Amino acid sequence: MRTVIFDLDGTLADTSRDLLAAANHCFRAMGLGDMLTHASDAKVALRGGKRMLTEGLTRAGQYRDATVEEYYPVLLEAYRGAIATHTVIYPGAMEAIEALKAAGYGVGICTNKPEALAEQLMQQLGVRDVFASLVGADTLPVRKPDPAPLFEAARRAGGAPDMCVLIGDSDTDRRTSANAGVPSVLVTFGPAGEDMAALKPEALLHDYADLPDVVAALIGRNPLA
Known part of the structure; x- marks a missing residue:
């Protein structure tokens, strides 16, 4: 997958x-x-x-x-x-993720936030069950930009490590995908958005509505093939 x-x-x-x-x-x-x-x-x-x-x-x-x-x-x-007092999910993110799941892709999270805090936040936001995996900074002995957490997130989501794409917002995410030999998509609507183009990812994402098409262009439209 x-x-x-x-x-x-x-x-x-x-x-x-x-x-x-x-x-x-x-x-x-x-x-x-x-x-x-x-x-x-x-x-x-x-x-x-x-x-x-x-x-x-x-x-x-x-x-x-x-x-x-x-x-x-x-x-x-x-x-x-006070982990979710002012935190908001970006507009269109969950709709895009549901569209990806409906198309057969596995979805997971790979973060440098400590795993317990990431789990707590996703639970409080009410979206933890949407994701098949969550790998945090301390889940493994190493963290991003080492590729191991990305590979582990893909495996736990039921996928092959070499058939994933990383959606991120930083140089750390860009280096992680490069180290893993897989494509990255960097979002431009986060606090560091204006810096993303300089990192030369495989794609930039300006709106979550475009994500299913961007993913399909990078890793294929037939995820179950």
Whole structure:
């Protein structure tokens, strides 16, 4: 079976506001106040918790590795407690995924978010059962851009690892697909959308309504053949 594997943050859903809120919770606990804003730092949010802490502490002139390590668990706990307050699935995503499934493709998720948090988020958004697999940052000993998590997501979705396509929104996703020897589709509607063309993926996606045709062009229209 051919499979379509999705990144989560910035690809399936805009999680940036809830991620930034968790980081700012940490900065307030340090006595710094809110250091990150959605207008300026949505892209930073999608780089992960440690990247957000590093950015805020650097701006405050208080960056230390030890401080990042100390507050990273605090950030995760804050995020866990308000993981879906402002998060929204991108328009048309679920309709496109249902169309792919109806056409016979397997669908799964491969994310660098910790698996438990990814599972929690998808459950709270009410869409976990749509996906046949979910592989997170800590599911395997390695994470993206190593291709192993992508291959594992494809396998768990019932597909052949060399017959998948990765839908993502970052240089990490582009490198993952290149390392795996499979095509990538990068979305342009996420916080880093304007940067995607420079990464030269096999395709760019401007609207989820176009995804079934894009996938068919890359890995074939007869997934059960």
